[in-house]
Amino acid sequence: MSGAVLPGTPAEEEDEAAVPPARNPRVHEAGGSVVLRPDRALSATATAAVVVTPAAADARGAEIAQGYAASLTLGAGRFRTDPGLLFVPAGHSIVYEIAWQVRDIPAAPTLNARIAEGCLSGAGRLADLPGARKLVWPDDETTFVPRLLALDGSALTPALSDAARECFGPLGLVVLYQRLEAVPEMVSALPDQSTVALHAEPQETRRLTRLAKALSEHSGRFLWNDWPAAYGPL
Secondary structure, eight states: OTTOOSTTOOGGGOOGGGSOGGGOTTOEEETTEEESOGGGTTTOBSOOOEEEOHHHHHHHHHHHHHHHHHHHHGGGGTSTTSOOEEEEETTOTHHHHHHHHHHTOOOOOOSOHHHHHHHHHHHHHHHTSTTOEEEEOOSSTTSOOOEEEEEEGGGTGGGHHHHTSOOOSSEEEEEEESOGGGHHHHHHTSOOEEEEEEEOOGGGGGGOHHHHHHHHHTEEEEEESSOGGGTOOO
């Protein structure tokens, strides 16, 4: 079921973040997802961080890339739960799969000129971050087409105020991590978010408790192997 938190984790190794929803007193079901922190749902930013583990990238790289592109550009990227930050293993072919999928999505109309201007401004701000690389970028920078940037995980913290800033539009930032063990610290530094997601394989659940806890403590809703924009706001 989408939204299930770390299914199959042995009871003796569980902590609060890994307890299944029906047994966790901090969790209740809402709309097919797991709401962990309702108090943060309305005040959260729209970065909607998604983490992909190396095992998930190996097993389902093409599927994840397709899902990310669809979620990022749903409604021309205007949903507060569009996955703005995507954490993937550095050097993995999934980065090219994602870029290929995003590149094939055409431009979409915006609700008004103000939203378009804000997205284009945000895209330019991210592109100017030290170390940022353009994976998908139009020749004509005035067009409202999907854009995708990459940033090494080591460069994320110094750029956090800009990288995590809200932007309504089809703009994604792929954060490349060297070690999955370093991702919980990166996630913990992010502002509170309405929705986060973790894409992983069942056999990994024993080693993901710390990451799941970091994600759940900074979000209103935690999804397992699903995409934030599919659920909309809380």
